[in-house]
Amino acid sequence: MARTESTGSTWRYRWARRQNERRLRLFRSAEWSWRRRDDELRRLRTLAEQCHGSAAAGDGLLLELAPEEIVLRVVPAAQLVEVRHTAVLPAPDLTVGAPTGRLRHRLPDGVRVTDAGMAVITNRRLVLLGGRGRRDWAYGRISGLAHDAQSPVTLIQALDRRRTSGVLLPADAAAEFRFVLTLAFADAIEQREAVVAQLDELIAEHAQERPSRPSIATPGQARLSALIPGGRRTAVVAAALAVLVPLALVNAGPSDPTRQESAVAATPAPAAATGATKAPRAANSPAPGRAGPTSERRCGAPANPMGYDFCGGEKVREPDPGVCDHFDCVPGFWEGRGYLVQCENGKFSRAGGSPRACGLHGGVRRTVSG
Template identity: 40%
Template sequence: MTVSEGEAHGWRARWVGRENERRRTAYDAALQAWRRRDEELRQLYCAAEEPVRPAETPAGLPVRLDDDEVVLAVQPAAEIVEATARHTPDLPTAELTVVPVEDTRRSRRRSKGARVVDAGMAVVTDRRLIVVGRDEQQEWPYARLAGVAHHPEEPFTLLHPDGPGRIRGVWVPRAAASTFRLLLTVAYADATGARAALLDRLDDAVMAHWLDQPPTPSPATPADAPLTARLVRPALVAAVAVALAIAAVVSVVHGSVPDRPVIGMDVDRGTGVDPTDRGLPPSSTGLGTPARSAVPHTTGTTSGQLPGAAPVTAATTSAAPTPTADPSPAQPSPQPTETTSSPPAPSGTPSPTEVDRCGAPANPYGYNYCGGSYIYDPAPDVCTWFDCVENLWSGKGYLVQCKDGLISRTGMQRGPCSGHDGTRRPVYI
């Protein structure tokens, strides 16, 4: 990352060096985190393809198993958690996928929507999940579940019942969460005949993460250096601000009002805010930067006009004159100077620039195939703008595009694009 616009000298050169180093460090950290996540997702996909192997059953297991029931995993340290409400934004939704626990490097915390009710041992079999606690034994047969929901940041999984009732789940240590979640989800998928749909979801997750690579930062240039970087000591900026605030308070207390408004500080030999920009309301340009108002302004001023005063336009000169004090007889009244105004803005609004949606049809919601956030709550009239599958609203996840071009939704029993050649890519907003 080097300077690309001319040679920098002095304080601008020092700022460019510091800024480029900061951007490089931030990019390296983001790229390293992205690579770790990519490796985790690919390992999960490969492990989900392999057949599940029975675990070694420890002696004295306090669980009564059926004759042909197979133990897949035993987690000695586990806790039973219970959702405080069925619909809580802080809790994950049921979805047929495996979510690796993100390394947030925070101390262990509990979600506000879940509370611990018991602790004990968790046993995963090919038919059910069993947690033997101190006070009770809780079990979840896979055939009676509507889905599993893994929290992305905390190592617990909720198991949604197929019908009304309390939503409970199991918490395991963070170090064992990835393996435990994989075995539990694969066992649930095998018991419900959804192993192929699970692999499709994992493949979609790998592809979505691959398209979400951190962008390479552009190099800083001397023209980007802010004027505040010219100060040798950053504390001087705070001192100047405090001094100005004190001066303003003293002026108000003593009744001293300046004869014209303060536009800005001249800290770079005349570089400052254009006084003629006073009163011009900013307008959105679509790029997050305020734009100049389309109201025309004059290119000249009347003789004797203060620099901070409002510009004189043809409309103001045609209005009634403002009464002034009687001039001294020895002083002739100033002659008005001719003013010129820019031509009026053309009527009508220019058509907006066409937005690249990466193949998605035009729609008023900004839905696209390029990138962004998953759409878990699509608009009710989404099928007016997209071609949708018939059972779109039976899903509980986010919008995806099938390989035949139709729009579907994840969280369905047989997968989002079952019968439509598989899933192609997510729909973003």
């Protein structure tokens, strides 16, 4: 027998079930992303304490170590790359970078492979033992260093070399290689404890961002607007049209039947019947020859009734509650504390302005305006 009780018809139970399934799905996605980042930070924290290397780790390598030089990491299948153009790289620092997402095994523009071999990180230098010879980068001579955010390439500028060069690594080994290289720099200036303290701070901050389990929706919370295709926004559109259509007819005047016919023809009445959510924009349609905010003037943004676009303007810091109905939002979207941005993989985040915005989605691509 259908359950009705004090909450009404069974549609309320169906609404509650769909809401709870949706909330649980979003929660599990956000929690999975959170746990992956937490595991990564704790793994790096352990590595920062245990990665001390040894001189014996260099046994079997065609590399003569200096006195008190120890090997921290050996990465096979590395390649030597050189940059065709002149570029100024940022100075090396001890910052633990945010996750860059999945790296693609491709070369950035202007970078070419010139040799292949293995990369060796010691406490004094980075060495590539290639088929054509050996390339050394002593830490004391490095003036610039940059890790590419899209590919597993690390570029290096040295004071004793005119041309910028670096290494291309296997994609699955790049993250650990970059962190061990940061530890090697820290060891060279006796600042490893600063890296450990930075990781402790990142772990503490991340623990505060853990997603909380969503509340349970009950049948009694269902609203009649849930029965209307398009929900509450469609009901608002229909009410607005009920007011605007008579006004348009009155403004046309009885002495001008042509204008009356134009007003009736321009009224998007079928949109209310089908649940279209763009009808309010029709009431404030732009002047002739000027692009409308939700169609022509989106500059590549998805169609949406809020008028959000990529054309530049005011940043969207308080998105419409229904924004994720029209945009592909990242997990944990509403936990963001910035402005609306699009990530490189096409998803949308509310963490614009944060250095960790779109960290798991390839970085920030562009800002949404509204």
